[in-house]
Amino acid sequence: MKTQKIGAWIAVLFGASYFIVPLIATFEFSLRMRRGEYSFDAYRSVFSDIQFRESFSYSIMMAILTIIFGVLLVVPTAYWVRLRLPQMRPVVEFITLMPLVIPAIVIVFGYLRLYNSSSYIPFTGSARGTDMLLMFSFMTLSLPYMYRSVDTAMRTIDVGTLTEAAQSLGASWPTIMFKCIFPNVMSGVLSGAFITFAIVIGEFTMPSLLNRPAFGPYLQLIGANRAYEPPALAIIAFAITWGCMALLQLVSRFSKSAPSKP
């Protein structure tokens, strides 16, 4: 009994060290910019780099826009499918899974063919247009996670009856959507949003091929040209991801104590 427990702990520690040791090594290396002593110089250098600030804020901006438009697309879709087209649910679910099956590089080449500056919809003709296209591509990438988490949250409420109750009280479609449905799937929306955030911050392929100044390509650029900054950046990226995960945990715990169906 006792030895079994110890054995289990050793296994866990061994597994964890597999992830933690490289991380510690990276962190340790990132502190060694100043010769002979540990310092946060690499981090200072990263944070003082104007390109870092620009690309990072660009990606955050993109992430926020992606989340807003993604939520506006996914919540009404999931709602409508549940309410009026329940027989279509497997089809919609399959469609939302496509971005997991098709590599991002294939999607982006498709975009470039369809929306290049000499096409009928020349998204890539201007920087704003390309930004929009990039945002749509981020939406596509986050679709599987966003749809799933919203749809799961929707399962816990009786969408049909709540809609009818609201209608009989005089509510219009926008009122039903934003007063009765949205607040009740907020936990799903939030967890979808955090995953989206993490995806957008880390994504390299799309912004790189669309040539937009996002964080992913910047990470790659620094990694190829500097010694101490890349590990510092990696640690920062990790911290952000972990922050998202922690928020996710918080949200899911919060949603458990939140109102649910009787």
Next chain:
Amino acid sequence: MSFLELSGIQKSFGPVQVVKDFDMTIEKGEFVSFLGPSGCGKTTILRMVAGFETPSAGTVVINGRNQNELKPNQRNIGMVFQAYALFPNMTVHDNVAFGLKIAGMEKSAIDARVKEMLGLIHLGHLADRFPYQMSGGQQQRVALARALAPKPQVLLLDEPLSALDAKIRVSLREEIRMIQQQLGITTVFVTHDQEEALSISDRIVVMNSGRADQIGTPFDIYNKPATRFVASFVGTLNLIEAKVVDPATNRIVIGDQGITLREPLGSTVKAGDTVSLALRPEAGSIAEGAKGDTALTGEVVSSNFLGSVIRTRMKVGDAVISFDMFNAPGRSPPAVGEVSTLRFTASDLLIIRE
């Protein structure tokens, strides 16, 4: 002209006709129950009144206004669902205020109205609770308050008590009836529980596969069932096959015992025909000195002591007749195998003519 008029309503889902030529008028302030077995179309009719379904044919008129072209949110109809359907993200206060906010009332007026409605259902002290913090009975009362708050033209309740336990069911149905009378609101109440329908309705519509078999007061429905279906669905009932001996004198036989009916058999019936007769279990008694101008003798098949009543089944010819007697401490229940005489009044025997 009546307040709520349903005329020639039909509804089909694909090839299946669920409601067939349904006609009914309801007066202002009336409490009408739709009673019928599962799947007979009660909910479908209610949903057509509310506007959630469109009739395949026919019209819904409320207060002289045709509702067919109106969307559910334009009809001003209060609806209470079996599953309560309170908004989980809102407090009791906000749930009740929901319809008032949409109607564009001022905040002070809303607060006053919500307070009034919560007072009506005796839940004023729970205004800040969320639905998940309340019992089913409390939630359903909030749902009622929410439906009534915007002063709807008609209140529709679809089996509002089915999800509750027996005790609450009885007290809440009486509460619903009291509030309905207090507000004088025209109400349609759907149920498959006959006791519920009998106890609180002004009139009952007994439905059978998409049609109204009988519309009448609870008293009439129970005592003068128009069809075999109504007779068997509402209350328990003995259906007895009898042979006509002489139509002119209303003479029939059950087994080999002759009886004279009070109700005329009618001109289409000939001697030798079989007629169906109905007798309520509470109409007869085998107690000493029981009153009644008619008697049937038979052997007791079973006898169940149910507390306040004793239900006895007796074999007369081919028929088994069951009847209820009040329990009396000084009298022991009839024994199985005993031969007794059942007495009742001939006018309690109804002729069932489909």
